Amino acid sequence: MDELLASVDALAAEDLSPLFGPALLERLRPLLVLANRIDAEIARTVAECDGVGAAEHDGLKTMGSWLRGHGHLSDSEAARVVRAARALTHLPAMAAAFAAGEVTAEQAAVLGTIAEPRMLALAADQGVDVAAFDELLTGVARQRPYADTTKAVRHYADRLDADGPEPDPTEGRRLSITRHADGSVSGRFDLDAVGGERFTTAVEAITQAGRCAADQRTRTQQQADALVQLSDTALATGALPVLRGHKPQVIVTIDIADLVDPATGPGAGRLASGALISAARARWLACDGAVTRVVLGPDGRPLDYGRDVRLFPAHVRRAAEVRDGGCVFAGCGAPTWWCDVHHLVAWIDGGPTDLDNAALLCERHHTKVHHGFRVERQPDGRWRTWRPDGTQILTGPRITGPDGTGPPGPNPRTTGPPVTTAA
Incomplete structure (x- = not known):
C-alpha cells in the first residue's frame, strides 16, 4: 500500500503542461485501467468485509451503510459497490476482467445483477448455465460501452423472467x-x-x-x-402519520435578526435538509406557519426540567433536531424522524432531561450506546464516537490505521441558529 501511494504521489508530481492532445490521451488510457483495477480491489475487500460483518466494528450493520458514512459515497454508489462485490464469487469471468481493468466498476455492478439471489434462483429453475452467460456478458462489457452492457443484461433478465413481475402491484x-x-x-x-x-x-x-388566464x-x-x-x-x-411525537412539517431555522430584517438576506435560513434559503423566503413561510423560539444558550428559555421529567418535552426534542440535524453516531446519516433523544448521562444515574444532556440517535445506534459504544459532544459543537474498547471511530478516507491516531473526519453537526419556523 505504501508503494502504491508513493507511485500515485509521483504521478501527481508530474508536470502536464508540456504535453499536448495525443500525449495526454496516451497518459490517460493506462490511468483508466488502473482506476478499474483499484475499483476491483475495493470490491474484493468489500466482499470480504461483507462476509465477516466488519461494519459492526464501527457500529454499523451493513457495508452499504459503512461506505456511505465512512467512505462518503452516495446511496446509489455504495449500493453499486456492494452489488459488484457480492457478484465476484458467482461470476468468475467478470471478476477476472474487473481485476485486469478491462471492465469498469459500473459495468461490474450491472453484470452483478445476474448474480442476485432471485436471478440465480430463476436460472437454476430453468436450467440456465449462469457461467456461460457470465462469459458472454463479460465479453460484451469488454468490447462495448456501458449502455450496451446495460442493454445486454436487461435482455438476459427479460428472457429469464418472461412472465414479468408478480401480480402484486407494489413489486x-x-x-x-x-x-x-x-x-x-x-x-x-x-x-x-x-x-x-x-x-x-x-x-x-x-x-x-x-389554470388561469395568460398562464405562461x-x-x-x-x-x-x-x-x-x-x-x-x-x-x-394534519392527516399524515406522526413522526416521533409531532406532525411532519417544513422546518426553517433562521437567526432572529435576519427574520425581522427587511433585507433579502440570501443564505440566511436553513431547511431541515441543510439547504440554505433567503431570509425573504423564510419570512414568506413564517407568514402562514408557527414560529418557535429555540434558545440554545443559558440566557434564554430554560430547557432543564429537573429530575422529575424522564422523557424529553417536545420543544427540547425540536431544539435537539435543530442542533444535531440527525443521528450523531459517526458514519450514520439517519434523519431526525428516525431518531430517539438519548440521555448522555442516564436519567437513573442523575442525568438531567435538558438539551445539554441530549443526543439524537437512530434506533440501532441508540441500542449501541447502551451496549458499550459512547457519543460525546465537544466544546466546538462536533460529536465524537468511541467503540467499547475506547478507540475513536473516524470517518472519511484517510491513510492512518484504525487505531484512532489520525485526524478526525468532518462532522457538520454543529449548533444551529436560535429560531425555528414550521410551515
Missing part, C-alpha cells in the same frame, strides 16, 4: 429522490397502471384547478407546481 413500484448541494431535488419513479392512474389523477386535478407556464411546470401543492395540502391537513 414494480420505485421512487428515487436525489437532493443536490443547493437543496433542489430531482428524481424518477415507476408505478404500476393503477398506482400511476391515482397519481396522475391527483396531479391533474390540481393542475386544472390552477409550460405543461411540465404546471405539473411540478401541482405536485408541490399536493404535498402542501397533505401537510396542512
Whole structure:
C-alpha cells in the first residue's frame, strides 16, 4: 500500500503542461485501467468485509451503510459497490476482467445483477448455465460501452423472467429522490397502471384547478407546481402519520435578526435538509406557519426540567433536531424522524432531561450506546464516537490505521441558529 501511494504521489508530481492532445490521451488510457483495477480491489475487500460483518466494528450493520458514512459515497454508489462485490464469487469471468481493468466498476455492478439471489434462483429453475452467460456478458462489457452492457443484461433478465413481475402491484413500484448541494431535488419513479392512474389523477386535478388566464407556464411546470401543492395540502391537513411525537412539517431555522430584517438576506435560513434559503423566503413561510423560539444558550428559555421529567418535552426534542440535524453516531446519516433523544448521562444515574444532556440517535445506534459504544459532544459543537474498547471511530478516507491516531473526519453537526419556523 505504501508503494502504491508513493507511485500515485509521483504521478501527481508530474508536470502536464508540456504535453499536448495525443500525449495526454496516451497518459490517460493506462490511468483508466488502473482506476478499474483499484475499483476491483475495493470490491474484493468489500466482499470480504461483507462476509465477516466488519461494519459492526464501527457500529454499523451493513457495508452499504459503512461506505456511505465512512467512505462518503452516495446511496446509489455504495449500493453499486456492494452489488459488484457480492457478484465476484458467482461470476468468475467478470471478476477476472474487473481485476485486469478491462471492465469498469459500473459495468461490474450491472453484470452483478445476474448474480442476485432471485436471478440465480430463476436460472437454476430453468436450467440456465449462469457461467456461460457470465462469459458472454463479460465479453460484451469488454468490447462495448456501458449502455450496451446495460442493454445486454436487461435482455438476459427479460428472457429469464418472461412472465414479468408478480401480480402484486407494489413489486414494480420505485421512487428515487436525489437532493443536490443547493437543496433542489430531482428524481424518477415507476408505478404500476393503477398506482400511476391515482397519481396522475391527483396531479391533474390540481393542475386544472390552477389554470388561469395568460398562464405562461409550460405543461411540465404546471405539473411540478401541482405536485408541490399536493404535498402542501397533505401537510396542512394534519392527516399524515406522526413522526416521533409531532406532525411532519417544513422546518426553517433562521437567526432572529435576519427574520425581522427587511433585507433579502440570501443564505440566511436553513431547511431541515441543510439547504440554505433567503431570509425573504423564510419570512414568506413564517407568514402562514408557527414560529418557535429555540434558545440554545443559558440566557434564554430554560430547557432543564429537573429530575422529575424522564422523557424529553417536545420543544427540547425540536431544539435537539435543530442542533444535531440527525443521528450523531459517526458514519450514520439517519434523519431526525428516525431518531430517539438519548440521555448522555442516564436519567437513573442523575442525568438531567435538558438539551445539554441530549443526543439524537437512530434506533440501532441508540441500542449501541447502551451496549458499550459512547457519543460525546465537544466544546466546538462536533460529536465524537468511541467503540467499547475506547478507540475513536473516524470517518472519511484517510491513510492512518484504525487505531484512532489520525485526524478526525468532518462532522457538520454543529449548533444551529436560535429560531425555528414550521410551515
